[in-house]
Amino acid sequence: MKILVPVKRVVDYNVKIRVKPDGSGVDLANVKMSMNPFDEIGVEEALRLKEAGKATEVVVVSIGPAQAAETLRTGLAMGADRGILVKTDAAVEPLAVAKILKGVVEAEAPGLVILGKQAIDDDCAQTGQMLSALLGWSQGTFASKVVIDGDVLSVTREVDGGLQTVKLKMPAIVTTDLRLNEPRYASLPNIMKAKKKPIDEKTPADFGVDTTPRLKVLTTVEPGARKAGVKVGSVAELVQKLKSEAGVI
Amino acid sequence: MDFALDFEQQALVNSLEEFCRRELYPHEAVVEELRYVPDEIKQEIRRKSLEAGFDGMNLPEEWGGPGLDKQTKMQAERVMGKPSTALGQCMNRGVTGILFKCRDEQIEEYLLPSIRGERKNAFALTEPGAGSDARAIVTRAERQGGEWVINGVKQFISGADIADFIILIAVSGTDQTPKGPRKRFTAFLVDKASPGLRVEPMKSIVTRGYNPTMVYFDNVRVPDSKILGGEGEGFNTANEWLYDGRVALSAHCVGRAERIFDMTKEWAGSRKAFGRTIGEFQGIGFKIANMAIDIKLGDLMVKEAAWKMDNDLMNRTEASMVNYYCSEMVFRVADNAVQIFGGMGMMEDFPIQRFWRDARIERIWEGTSEIHQDVIAKDLLRPYRN
Numbered sequence: 001m002k003i004l005v006p007v008k009r010v011v012d013y014n015v016k017i018r019v020k021p022d023g024s025g026v027d028l029a030n031v032k033m034s035m036n037p038f039d040e041i042g043v044e045e046a047l048r049l050k051e052a053g054k055a056t057e058v059v060v061v062s063i064g065p066a067q068a069a070e071t072l073r074t075g076l077a078m079g080a081d082r083g084i085l086v087k088t089d090a091a092v093e094p095l096a097v098a099k100i101l102k103g104v105v106e107a108e109a110p111g112l113v114i115l116g117k118q119a120i121d122d123d124c125a126q127t128g129q130m131l132s133a134l135l136g137w138s139q140g141t142f143a144s145k146v147v148i149d150g151d152v153l154s155v156t157r158e159v160d161g162g163l164q165t166v167k168l169k170m171p172a173i174v175t176t177d178l179r180l181n182e183p184r185y186a187s188l189p190n191i192m193k194a195k196k197k198p199i200d201e202k203t204p205a206d207f208g209v210d211t212t213p214r215l216k217v218l219t220t221v222e223p224g225a226r227k228a229g230v231k232v233g234s235v236a237e238l239v240q241k242l243k244s245e246a247g248v249i
Numbered sequence: 250m251d252f253a254l255d256f257e258q259q260a261l262v263n264s265l266e267e268f269c270r271r272e273l274y275p276h277e278a279v280v281e282e283l284r285y286v287p288d289e290i291k292q293e294i295r296r297k298s299l300e301a302g303f304d305g306m307n308l309p310e311e312w313g314g315p316g317l318d319k320q321t322k323m324q325a326e327r328v329m330g331k332p333s334t335a336l337g338q339c340m341n342r343g344v345t346g347i348l349f350k351c352r353d354e355q356i357e358e359y360l361l362p363s364i365r366g367e368r369k370n371a372f373a374l375t376e377p378g379a380g381s382d383a384r385a386i387v388t389r390a391e392r393q394g395g396e397w398v399i400n401g402v403k404q405f406i407s408g409a410d411i412a413d414f415i416i417l418i419a420v421s422g423t424d425q426t427p428k429g430p431r432k433r434f435t436a437f438l439v440d441k442a443s444p445g446l447r448v449e450p451m452k453s454i455v456t457r458g459y460n461p462t463m464v465y466f467d468n469v470r471v472p473d474s475k476i477l478g479g480e481g482e483g484f485n486t487a488n489e490w491l492y493d494g495r496v497a498l499s500a501h502c503v504g505r506a507e508r509i510f511d512m513t514k515e516w517a518g519s520r521k522a523f524g525r526t527i528g529e530f531q532g533i534g535f536k537i538a539n540m541a542i543d544i545k546l547g548d549l550m551v552k553e554a555a556w557k558m559d560n561d562l563m564n565r566t567e568a569s570m571v572n573y574y575c576s577e578m579v580f581r582v583a584d585n586a587v588q589i590f591g592g593m594g595m596m597e598d599f600p601i602q603r604f605w606r607d608a609r610i611e612r613i614w615e616g617t618s619e620i621h622q623d624v625i626a627k628d629l630l631r632p633y634r635n
Contacts, residue, residue: 034263070256073256073260074260074263077264184300184301185264185265185267185268185301185303186260186261186263186264187264187300187302187303188261188264188301188302188303188306188315189302189315191257191261191264192257192315194256194257194260195256195257
């Protein structure tokens with residue numbers, strides 16, 4: 001079975017981001033870019049399934065500018081087998097991403113697609129669900145555990161108030177949550193091998209997808225500064241404040 | 250000229266940085282407190298470093314390493330300057346250059362176990378009466394009944410407390426030359442369990458956990474087979490090892506300065522006084538700017554030095570220049586950081602004081618700043634000497 005893992009190039013999670021002075025978006029000039037951490041968890045899960053003999057090939061795919069090839073190479077350095085770069089300099093919205101991925105899935109015929117639950121840049125959290133709808137495949141989102149048994153996939157999901165386990169028929173879509181695994185370090189031997197692994201180049205047009213934006217960003221603003229908290233002297237005072245001031249108990 | 254890191258270099262840097270952040274930084278406070286690395290932490294780092302393929306990363310291909318070029322190696326070493334030295338040492342990235350002189354059974358007994366990380370060594374040259382002036386050492390090895398008998402005292406020997414064997418430089422005789430008597434220096438492999446060998450800890454304020462020691466040799470007997478690289482050839486080290494050591498130290502200084510600077514920017518940008526962040530005051534702003542420029546210059550010098558090594562253009566003057574600049578630089582950066590942190594920079598609960606203490610040794614070991622200046626000046630003025 002082949003596993004497809006879409007990976008997105010985003011601002012590195014350690015970077016302190018800044019909004020552009022004109023509010024048109026986030027300033028990306030000279031900013032360190034990395035693989036979306038949730039996608040990294042996706043690559044790790046795919047590799048673990050391959051190592052456990054449940055999968056035979058791990059293919060990483062990225063949609064973005066030429067530099068997204070570096071993100072693919074990062075996936076290859078973790079141990080993925082090959083990459084597909086769908087090259088476009090335009091901003092691509094979740095629906096267009098899902099449509100392109102549908103094209104990739106039809107060409108590659110994977111048994112499983114593992115996506116990050118969301119990208120840490122725009123936090124949309126839509127692509128996995130949209131892809132599932134477009135393909136008519138089952139989906140297990142926000143996964144904290146994935147078990148393959150024959151052609152049945154058990155996905156433990158992190159939902160409000162607890163965990164939910166769903167059984168899916170394969171082929172299926174999984175989106176990863178933070179606690180699914182801890183991604184490995186790209187090992188030195190794998191980094192050296194990554195250079196020689198193949199990356200196919202495609203364009204959105206190859207999949208007949210029109211990436212024209214349907215949404216318009218009106219403005220981007222910094223989050224408001226956090227107000228200082230208060231210190232309470234005793235448990236009794238805390239309970240009293242939660243009752244009278246916060247009104248939560 | 251291309252200053253960008255290629256994919257391989259960048260990926261290795263990213264991976265190592267993540268490793269340091271996850272596996273080494275969290276243990277730093279404990280090591281600082283205990284002054285040694287607890288065994289379980291050591292084992293865990295070893296295991297994870299092995300898994301990640303970082304073990305042996307500095308080894309040449311003929312000894313099973315990846316054969317990285319110097320540029321890649323120095324970029325990796327820049328990252329390894331960020332964590333505490335003691336914790337970084339738990340990763341087995343390579344072996345002391347001089348060990349490659351091992352021959353015959355020495356290879357099985359010392360070199361290979363060192364490569365596998367099973368045996369650690371400490372290099373013992375410095376003595377109470379011989380630091381920068383290494384030729385002034387007096388520890389002697391005398392031939393007695395087919396064996397060498399070693400007597401003397403070594404000082405500031407890093408890591409001898411946790412080492413399995415000592416690479417010792419001793420005086421094995423004196424040659425009469427037209428210029429007067431000349432000492433013969435010889436390197437010996439001495440097992441730490443040898444009768445008559447004693448290691449005593451020294452209490453240092455820097456690089457806690459990677460501790461300096463006194464090593465006493467009292468009639469320690471070793472056979473001929475423990476001579477490393479031939480009798481009288483103790484100081485014939487390959488230039489490559491010398492340059493490697495100096496440029497790697499410089500790269501460590503750059504990495505450490507970067508880490509100090511990151512903490513300092515954070516502080517200057519958030520600590521408030523007189524209703525503004527302190528970074529908004531010019532006095533602090535100028536310091537921030539100068540620190541950034543200082544670090545960039547060190548980084549460029551390391552990159553140039555590595556490029557020179559890769560292209561066989563390195564010489565000892567250049568090695569001393571980069572070493573001098575970077576070790577002075579990291580201390581300037583650390584000292585400015587303390588100034589910007591103010592009183593908080595002196596508190597043991599904050600890591601800044603540790604970086605400040607640790608930065609100080611860089612101007613002393615691997616050649617003092619003054620020795621490097623002396624080398625540079627002598628080399629540059631040699632053509633004008635009568």
